[in-house]
Amino acid sequence: MPVDLVLFDCDGVLVDSEVLSARVLADEATALGYSLSPEDCLDRFTGISMAAVRTMIEADLGQPLPPDFEARIRAADQRAFACQLRPIEGVEAAIRALDCRRCVASSGSPEKMRFTLGLTGLLPLFEPHLFSASMVARGKPAPDLFAYAARQMRVPPAACLVVEDSVAGVTAAVAAGMDVLGFAGGAHCRDGYASMLRRAGARMTFERMALLPALVAQGR
Template identity: 60%
Template sequence: MTATKPGLVIFDCDGVLVDSEPIAAAVMAAAVSELGLPMTAADCLHRFTGIAMTAVIAAIETDLGRPVPADFAARVREQDFAAFRRSLQPIAGVAAVVRSLALPKCVASSGAPEKIRFTLGLTHLLPLFEPHLFSAHMVRHGKPAPDLFLFAARAMGVDAEACVVVEDSEAGICAARAAGMRALGFVGGGHCGPDHARLLRSAGADVVFRHMADLPGLLMAHAG
């Protein structure tokens, strides 16, 4: 892909702006285990990071061989929010970095709109992005399909090839590449193990970085 000057930076939310993935994985593991399908937080991180709840539930139901309870998603969301209130933190240094960017920016997350607003509000990041918040609930197909990133680019009035996506998941990197956008893989979240950088490179990340303070330089370095 030929690099062009960035016209829009699209941030994923969970694992890029807020360090929510380990918390949510622990909640999901407990909820799924209660259904009779033993699962660890590590299992949830491996299987479900970066994808929408509808896809998560579909995978769980396939494994269970039966539907989950009708209120499963609502109960998990309630437990997530309670856990976030106790311990959610922003990714180190992200607020200062986002404030420093002169480029247009938005959030495009697999999370539900209310979850995006809740986690960003809790970590005082919401004013840096609103009203430019886009959820997989707004498109037909979530990540790894390109729909969400293309939707966000259209809404922001920027061509796909001028967008740079900051993602922490394989699904998100694949979605960015499928959308024709450059993809920067972030591995500084609490859920990122020693093999995470390799996974994101294998998914197609143009570059992988661990410290959010490096982002401004990477955006300029990857401009043509």
């Protein structure tokens, strides 16, 4: 079946931000007495919303985090991104080569998406079609965000293709009835990462964005 809409995750698919965010989260959580390494953050929190991260940490701590925890994370992320964030290699050319519609469906907030995509020059390729977990009742791994984005774009799930880099995102796409490709080319992707995405339900994995236009053209 031809692909009418490609839904891109943002962090780790469009921008190479996952390692930077993991370092920030580890530092902020550890400063509050919850010891985490960046590797812990990548293993546990990749692909899920900051609200879900907060809930998980509070459950482990047995007490609420400070009210400004998420604001502190956002501010620290922005400082790190401003200095070090880069787009995924080859992603702009790959997006421009697509013959179908496209949007972003991310666990990040709309503000974060606009900031990171703006920094990397990718925002004009997607705006205004930016969809966030904050717009639905349940974030990834629930299917709500992908289903919502497809409805807003007026494309049936069977004609959608999701590009994801996380188990939570792949799981959400499969649950939404969409084809999904697993991207395993970000800086956070370690040995065995592609196999992990396939086990979660990705039909295929790839590590170079230059391959994406041909994969989309193949349909599902």
